[in-house]
Amino acid sequence: MLILSRREEESVVIGEDIIIKVVSIDKGSVKLGFEAPPHKVILRSELKEAIVKQNQRALILPSGGQLEDLSKHFKS
Structure with missing residues (x-):
């Protein structure tokens, strides 16, 4: 398993077409945003x-x- 540290507004790119962005961090909760092609199931x-x-x-x-x-x- 790969473990990364990211701050708010930072992203991780998977392959050519998937982006995971840390949208916000608040009181032990992290909101993530996902950008992926429509044929990818998340x-x-x-x-x-x-x-x-x-x-x-x-x-x-x-x-x-x-x-x-x-x-x-x-x-x-």
Whole structure:
């Protein structure tokens, strides 16, 4: 993991097209601004974890089986 110190209004550049800027620092809270192309997804880590969990739950069939077991219910 790379650890950097930045002050207010300073930035970090990732690759050719992503800029992360420290917008403000106040009472232990840091506000960051992100500039990235529209096709890049930017999510808070807790939101990404919630999406992964929701997707995992969606793979469980109502009968308690897994999606991989679904083929057993169809004739060849």
